Amino acid sequence: MDWTFTLETFISLVAAIPLTLQLAATSILLGAFLALGLALLRLSGVRVLDWFARFYVFVFRGTPLLVQIFLIYYGLSQFPAVRHTILWPILREPYWCAVIALTLNTAAYASEIIRGGLLSVPHGQIEAARACGMPRFMVFRRIVLPLALRQALPGYGNEMISMVKATSLASIITLMEVTGVAAKIISETYRAIEVFIVAGVIYLTINFLLTRLVHVVEYMLSPHLRAPRLQTPVQGESK
Amino acid sequence: MKKKLLLAIIAAALSFTGTAANAKDWTHVKVGIEGAFPPWNMIDSGGKLSGFDVDLIQDLCTRAKVECELITGEWTSLIPSLNAGKFDLVMTLGINEKRKQVVDFTVPYASGVASFLTLKDGTVAALPMTGERLNLNDHAKADPVMAEIGKELKGKSVGVVGSTSQEQLIQSYFGNAVTVRTYKSSPERDFDLKAGRIDAGFDSGVYATSMLAKPGNEDLQMSGPLIKGAMLATEVALGTRKGEADLREKFDAAIKSAAEAGVIKTLSEKWSKLDLTPTFSGN
Incomplete structure (x- = not known):
């Protein structure tokens, strides 16, 4: 290992981290909303909506992300009709094409994770909420969604990690995120080992922090699973 | 003692491979x-x-x-x-x-040479010296031409294949004035040029002539001088x-x-x- 070179590589790659994080964060956030929508369509009980969501998941889970990015970036721009729509200012930019592809892809996987979470909420809890007189939306907001999220979180954590790694594919549409810069350094210096080790360490660090974050959220959402803290009895508690 | 022996063997092996390479009869x-x-x-x-x-x-x-x-x-x-x-x-x-x-x-x-590629009736006006040879090491002649090209390309985007000497040239001559976009391969850059995502491309003359001869690329043209010299690996x-x-x-x-x-x-x-x-x- 040549330490000076490794350090130089590290500095160049660190400069590319913001783009990687931005791609991952934007697509995970947008993807989460889309996924929730899709999961609700699946569970809506309306056959057309259910089948639409099923078809969406089938297509986006069944094709490689690489192909999706290519089709959205290079494919759509082939049609002059697309270049004359109001969407072109967005589709023109590689950043937004990458965000769109990553969002659509993660939404397909995440919708199944969320659906599993929603289905895991015990009926008794919903009935109890109804019995208290909560309207439907309030039941969803206060009871179903928090419990479903807690249940879905470990699976969702996996999906977020794979999204961080999936941003590396954005380099094929000219975005210089961590892998893009790494590939550039390798082809300039012909030294693959140091560069890939540094890039690997960077992804590992990002994902380590991400798993810690997921862990913290998981802890916050599951007070009912922890032993109660010892508390001094409050006066008048017997009331 | 053992260590010494090992060192001697390594030294012998090294000197052997050394002489072997020198004496190799091709x-x-x-x-x-x-x-x-x-x-x-x-x-x-x-x-x-x-x-x-x-x-x-x-x-x-x-x-x-x-x-x-x-x-x-x-x-x-x-x-x-x-x-x-x-x-x-x-x-x-x-x-x-x-x-x-x-x-x-x-x-x-x-x-070889390198040349700009643009879209016919695109965003870049005709560049000077189209089709003529220009050696960048001849500064007296080349520098004013490159300055003129720089003026025309100011604020525009130029697509090149990453880690090529064409990329280095665009960075060093026009890096401050233009947005440089790097691609994995020339055909991908040409897609974006035809789609209007970038204003110009810069590539080897041999690639450009053979690409322009193929169907589907009628909208593209070579523009400006056929460049060699400086850091270009022509x-x-x-x-x-x-x-x-x-x-x-x-x-x-x-x-x-x-x-x-x-x-x-x-x-x-x-x-x-x-x-x-x-x-x-x-x-």
Whole structure:
């Protein structure tokens, strides 16, 4: 290992981290909303909506992300009709094409994770909420969604990690995120080992922090699973 | 005691391989070639290697009186494979400083140019000196032309293939004025040029002429001068491992004699429609 070179590589790659994080964060956030929508369509009980969501998941889970990015970036721009729509200012930019592809892809996987979470909420809890007189939306907001999220979180954590790694594919549409810069350094210096080790360490660090974050959220959402803290009895508690 | 013995063995082994390499009598030479870079080299419909490089290396090997074996490999792996001893020569290497640190070059066997590509009726007006040759090392003549091109391209975006000398040139001449977009390959850049995502491209003249001749690219054109010099790796040579002087000299002589005999001119015009014969006195 040549330490000076490794350090130089590290500095160049660190400069590319913001783009990687931005791609991952934007697509995970947008993807989460889309996924929730899709999961609700699946569970809506309306056959057309259910089948639409099923078809969406089938297509986006069944094709490689690489192909999706290519089709959205290079494919759509082939049609002059697309270049004359109001969407072109967005589709023109590689950043937004990458965000769109990553969002659509993660939404397909995440919708199944969320659906599993929603289905895991015990009926008794919903009935109890109804019995208290909560309207439907309030039941969803206060009871179903928090419990479903807690249940879905470990699976969702996996999906977020794979999204961080999936941003590396954005380099094929000219975005210089961590892998893009790494590939550039390798082809300039012909030294693959140091560069890939540094890039690997960077992804590992990002994902380590991400798993810690997921862990913290998981802890916050599951007070009912922890032993109660010892508390001094409050006066008048017997009331 | 044991340690000393081990050291002695290592020293002996090292000196042995050293002398072996020096004394190597070159009869069989393994040549690494990409096979996916038309018109330089490609696999034809019959599955055989063809192209300018393939025709030329056969002539050069005859002149150098060695038997050559062509082996194809991924472009990015060619230099590492050369240094790992899997090949003895690598073809189609543009000469530049970065590569000089890892391989030795023969004299150039072809001298190309680089040129801008634009969309007909696109965002870039006609650039000066279209179709004329321009050597950037001739500063008195070249600098005003490049300044004029810089003015026209200001605020626009130029697409290049990443890690090429064309990218280096655009960065160093126009880096402050234009947005440089780097692609994995030339055809991807051409898609974006045709889609209007970028305003211009910059690529090798040989690539540009063969691309423009293909259907589907009628909207594109070459614009501005045919550029060489500065950091452009338009001088294409064979690469050898560092210190293989015997082999390098053999091929230096073969290339010079092929150039003199007009073989390079005939072959390059056959494959690229341009005369790529190099000049050997101080590029």
